[in-house]
Amino acid sequence: MKEEREAESIDVRNPSTFVSHLPIHQDGSCNGLQHYAALGRDRQGGSEVNLLPSPFPADVYSSVAKRVEKKRLEDEKSNDPNVKELAVALRTALPDSVPRKVIKQTVMTTVYGVTMYGATQQIKRQLKALEIDNEQLGRFAAYLAHKTFASLHDAFTSSMQLKDWFRCCARSIVSLMRPVEWETPLGLPVMQPYLKLQKKHNKLCLLPVMMKQVNAFPPNFVHSLDSTHMMLTSLHCHRLGITFAAVHDCYWTHACHVDRMNVLCREQFIHLHKQPLVQQCAKVAIYSSNSNFHLS
Template sequence: ALGTALSPQGTGLAKALIKFKRGVKLGKNGFTHLCVHAAGVFGNDKVSLQDRVAWVLQRADEIIGTGTDPDSYRDFWRQADKPYMFLAVCEELAECILSSTKEREEFISHIPCAQDGSCNGIQHYSAMLRDPVGAVSVNLMDADIPKDIYLNCADKVIEFINYGLKYEQTFNGKEWIPAKDIDTVMQRGWLEFTVRRDATKKPTMVIPYGGTKISCRDDCRLYLDKFTKKARDDDPEYRNPFEILKYLDENQKAINTQTYAITMLHHLVWKALDEIVIAARTAMIFLKKITQVIVNDGKHGNMLYWDSPTGVRVYQDIKDTKQNRVTTYLEGTIKLTLQEDTKKIDKRRMQTSISPNFVHNLDTSHLQMTTCTASDYSIQDFCTVHDSFATHAGNCDLL
């Protein structure tokens, strides 16, 4: 058993400290999977599997040095996206690289090598709907180089910005309209600041789990704040392109240019999602409509249920709540507000909850079915985080 501080769901350092007690021989392809894992935690995970292995072998000297004398090679391994996880795998790789092919196959590995899903919620919807477009974007179809739906969305946003600049238009959340001077300046500002995949990752990821325009706007604000802060760490005088602008509205009041820029970006991100996440959104609309019919019908007691792929019946029964004020006289007067369920169905929350609950159920079913099937094939050791399945490198082919 692991504590909360040391778990597969913990920080990069916590994950790096975790090894399987039982070791498994690398076998024929285990070394390849160990290399793929190393390249992935370093950050080189957007190329083919063969290129990831080549990347490791091209840096054999640095990896051997990291695994045997990490202090001397600190400048190398600290460049990794997940430096401590990279350091951990280098300890095994160092010994493997120096071994013969036969010795590598006999090497006993304890490192969990993860195989991650790509935007798991959209993967589920794409698979259920047999959607070839969505399947390609989230790596359900064979491809030498993995697709990146977050990067695709960011590229689409940049495409919209360039369109707006070319035709002097701006998107107001509903339609393209003639751009004002402030719109053109903001568009140029976003091109200067650059819309990275970080700007679109969270909004895209949470779409199947009930993401909204409001949450998308909040994520865009966090993106701007995060990268502004990061730039200020290097240059305390740095100001992003929107902080230095001064504009007045029609009432001659100062416009909050930061908020204006965030609003522009979130409109474009949401429009990009409309064009990229098509089939999944159709399914979510269908689920909401089904829920609306059931909760308004009353014939089934307003309760919604479905059977999961594992055979478990899932019930969704969300009631309205009422607030009760409670006054106590412990340590002085304290007033508490307690929420209590009523017998009346909460129709709004029933509709907004169905998509995330349905997809979360598919996530858990997929995890259970995968681990149970793997157990049938004698895979006994797992580290799992939502859509990430980690086992020994020697068992990755089987998984």
């Protein structure tokens, strides 16, 4: 049936008269990094994830892979024999440049709190799929995970500093035995549910779990902005009679409405990030912890 409809669409003389019910997908360019770049007014990082005008679409995964390969080439000339040996051994195992797919998942999940251990496991799975020697998998994966993190900090300097600042805010709040709370730009109250029951003064109290609260705040805050952007786009599509559906950062509509939805999506992203979101976050942190958080 699907093949018959595709054949009909190709044979029709005037494509604009062909009735299509298939949703057309418009996927984000690593949305987490887009939000970080916009929050931190990070021009360099923004250019990597298509926030700035460009004659060609940017591919952040290929860009980071090139940075990783550059660092590996530099290590081949290192004065440290161990570093040099590892870089050369990796070159033997991967004669071409570091493949994009090897580091893609790590780049995607960095903004959502992936640890060095988690990144190493992700890359290890990719290297295993490339049939790299099992005895070398562990050290190659750890090396590439470290280089991927370093490359992301090079490409998204302001964004990564902002991520660290979010963690600092969360740590100060939780140190006063309070869970991290905030309100999304649409007015939805959010409280992180990472709590534990503890007996205090003969009473059972719900107390925040420090590490979970701190580590979860940056990704949860960005998720809340991502969902706000989706909701704003959905509301404006509904107002204009445009059918809208979405899965995470992938927006769908009918073929006839794709161009209009693309404009709405960008307009609502700009509208969202014109608000002083970081400053509002600082005010919440100051109110919750009675501390000062300087934005440099």
